[in-house]
Amino acid sequence: MTNRNQVAVVTGAGSGIGRASSLKLAANGFKVVVVDYNMETGEETVQLIRQAGGESIFVQTNVAVAADVQNYVAKSLEAYGRIDVFFNNAGVLQTFAPLTQIEEAEFDRIMSVNVKGIFFGLKYIIPVMEQQGGGSIINTASTAGLRSEHSLAAYSASKHAVIGLTKSAALEYVKKGIRVNAICPGGVATALTAAVADMFAQTGYVPEELPNMRMGRYAEPAELAEMVAFLASPASSYMTGSVIAVDGGLTL
Numbered sequence: 001m002t003n004r005n006q007v008a009v010v011t012g013a014g015s016g017i018g019r020a021s022s023l024k025l026a027a028n029g030f031k032v033v034v035v036d037y038n039m040e041t042g043e044e045t046v047q048l049i050r051q052a053g054g055e056s057i058f059v060q061t062n063v064a065v066a067a068d069v070q071n072y073v074a075k076s077l078e079a080y081g082r083i084d085v086f087f088n089n090a091g092v093l094q095t096f097a098p099l100t101q102i103e104e105a106e107f108d109r110i111m112s113v114n115v116k117g118i119f120f121g122l123k124y125i126i127p128v129m130e131q132q133g134g135g136s137i138i139n140t141a142s143t144a145g146l147r148s149e150h151s152l153a154a155y156s157a158s159k160h161a162v163i164g165l166t167k168s169a170a171l172e173y174v175k176k177g178i179r180v181n182a183i184c185p186g187g188v189a190t191a192l193t194a195a196v197a198d199m200f201a202q203t204g205y206v207p208e209e210l211p212n213m214r215m216g217r218y219a220e221p222a223e224l225a226e227m228v229a230f231l232a233s234p235a236s237s238y239m240t241g242s243v244i245a246v247d248g249g250l251t252l
Contacts, residue, residue: 003025003028003029003030003084004029006029006030006031006082006084006085007030007031007032007033007076007080007081007082007083007084007085008022008025008030008031008032008033008083008084008085008086008087008232009032009033009035009072009073009076009083009085009086009087009125010022010025010032010033010034010035010087010089011035011036011061011063011072011087011088011089011090011117011121012035012036012063012089012090012091012140013032013034013035013036013042013045013087013089014034014036014037014038014040014041014042014044014045015036015038015041015045015190015191016188016190016191016192016221017089017140017185017188017190017221017224017225017228018036018045018087018089018090019041019045019048019221020220020221020222020224020225021087021089021221021224021225021228021229022034022045022049022056022087023045023048023049023052023225024222024225024226024228024229025085025087025228025229025232026049026052026054026055026056027052027054028229028232028233030054030084030085030232031054031055031056031079031080032049032054032055032056033056033057033059033072033075033076033079033080033083034046034049034056034057034058034059035058035059035061035063035072035090036058036060036061036090037060037061037062037063037090039058039060042058042059042060043058045058046058057075057079059071059072059075059076063090063113063116063117063120063121064112064113064116064117064120065120066120066124069117069120069121069123069124070124073124073125073128077128082128082132083125083128083129083132083135084129084132084135084136085135085136085137085138085232086121086125086129086135086136086137086138087138087140087228087232088117088118088121088122088125088137088138088139088140089138089139089140090113090117090140091113091114091117091140091142091158092109092110092113092114092192093152093155093192093195093196094106094109094110094152094154094155095199095203096151096152096196096199096200096203096205096206096207097151097203097205098151099153102153102154106154107154110154110155110157110158111154111157111158111161114155114158114159114161114162115158115161115162115165118139118161118162118165119165122137122139122165122169122180125137126169126173126178129173129176129177129178130173130176130178133176133177134176134177134178134179135177135178135179136178136179136181136231136232136233136236137169137178137179137180137181138181138182138183138228138231138232139162139165139166139180139181139182139183140162140182140183140185141159141162141163141166141182141183141184141243142155142159142162142184142185142186143184143185143186143187143211143245143247143250143251144156144159144160145159145160145161145162145163145182145184145243146163146184146243146245146251147251149207149211150207150208150209150210151205151207152207159184162182163182163184163243166180166181166182166241166243167241167243170240170241171241174240174241178240179231179236179237179239179240180240180241181231181236181239181240181241181242181243181244182242182243182244183224183227183228183231183244183246184243184244184245184246184247184251185219185224185246185247186211186219186245186246186247186248186250186251187211187213187218187219187247187248187250188218188219188220188221188224189218189219189220189221190221193218211250212250213248213250214248214249214250214252215248215249217248219246219247219248223246224246227244227246231244
């Protein structure tokens with residue numbers, strides 16, 4: 001697959017699904033704009049892409065800040081002149097707690113990154129794609145957006161909201177040639193999931209129910225990257241508003 005003149009923007013690209021997807025898109029010929037809050041890991045992703053012969057730049061961003069989002073859009077256009085694919089991926093996990101024990105600041109943090117970050121990305125990249133005559137957007141939701149997980153009420157609410165934004169954007173811009181889909185990972189071997197055990201140890205709180213990993217393992221980030229690459233490609237040309245569980249049967 002060759003996309004030598006096409007550009008992909010990936011948020012949360014410094015690690016996990018974002019990094020794996022950036023590398024996959026670059027391998028498929030996309031020029032990749034790596035967006036992350038963490039400068040060190042973001043630059044590492046850029047170097048990995050360049051070492052493999054790809055083209056990439058890094059833009060440090062807090063996706064919850066509108067001006068930062070406008071900046072990564074502007075930097076993308078300044079460097080490459082267009083945006084064909086947008087992997088709207090950045091997100092954070094809440095501290096596990098019963099709903100009534102969630103602090104307001106924690107609720108606001110989750111909503112700010114996971115919902116406002118997705119919203120701002122859509123708000124400022126859709127006009128670019130509209131002017132170009134089309135594009136593909138992939139939002140990262142979660143299996144927690146399809147059902148709830150114990151002691152993750154704020155996170156679940158945020159990911160349900162991502163699915164709502166995905167469907168709304170898909171409906172509103174389908175006639176403009178812009179496709180908007182969502183992936184719902186369910187247990188992926190990333191730094192985010194690796195930190196869960198430490199979180200339990202630090203807080204002393206463990207949910208009475210934990211997700212059932214039916215395949216007996218977490219997904220590898222590269223497995224999610226394959227779905228992202230598919231949704232970024234013409235192979236998924238008749239898909240918009242789709243919400244795809246990539247979860248090893250977790251939601252069964």
